[in-house]
Amino acid sequence: MTIGVLIADDQDLVRAGLSMIIDARDDLSVVGEAGDGLEAIVLAERLRPDVILMDVRMPGLDGIEATRRLVQAGNPARVIMLTTFDLDEPVFAALRAGASGFLLKDTRPADLAEAVRVVARGEALLAPTVTRRLLDRFADQLPGAAKPARLDLLTDREVEVLTLVARAMSNAEIAQRLVLSQATVKTHLSAILTKLDLRDRVQAAVLAYEVGLVRPGSAS
Template identity: 65%
Template structure:
């Protein structure tokens, strides 16, 4: 199966470079290019890609708001945010908007391809531990514009699992902490994501922070 990709960046040379890398793979195809966020939203709706590479800073509509619109419209496309900075407050805003991870624009071609494949499978590109470090550093400077999902939908056990996900624990570590099997933990994680309408584990970490289940650690 060929994975369909939309590249959104206001620099034509950047879009061309990513297209050349992606189209060189048999299982990947760039199906559209957008030069601003509004166009990215439109192309995602019309072309239904598997993954959108989204630049943060674009005219008309920036990448964060474009990501928010794509997610709000119920698109199944996964968004990978492109940035020139290692981590900054925009990354937190993008994660809160529903992005599945972020990439540096100077990423190596092989790493870019692997990131697209991983994200398209529904796996979070960022390890929860990386997400937690980003949130610890920038949470207070990137306020969320949406209310967090309602935790009343969760059982007591699911709430415990969400808290431990927010602490960057793996399923195996959660299983040991709660004296459960990994299969049971996996079912609880699936239930948390479904009940809260979260796209992946990265979004679960963000939700745990936004609800105060996990507090930012001191630098």
């Protein structure tokens, strides 16, 4: 099955480069290109891509607001935010808006293609070297929040899994840490997302920081 990708960036050269990378893979295909956030929303609704590569900064409607509107509208496309700087402040807002992860624009072509496959599988992109630092940096700016009552719905094991997800650990790493099979980890993660009404593991990680399950700088 081919994964359909929509590219949203205001620079023609960037869109052309991304398009070449995506279309060079047999299992990936560019279904459309947008030059700003509003056009991205229109094309996402019409073309129904599996994944959207969304630039953070675009004229008119930026990538963050475009992502927020798509998620609120229930569009199933997974969004990967593209940014120039690895600690670009708006990226955190994008994750909270519903993006499934983010990548630097200088990411290697093979890594970009794999990132598209990862989010298309619904796993979301939590790069330990980037997302962890971003969450650590901005966790102290999150609004104070009491522990959501629904968090009590989680089993002790599910809380463990959620904590490790927030520490940017992969399913394989979580399985090794907790001496579980990867299939069991996926089952726990699915239960967590369902019980907490979350879109993916990125939102699960943000929630874990918000309620204090994980603190900035905590050891993994």
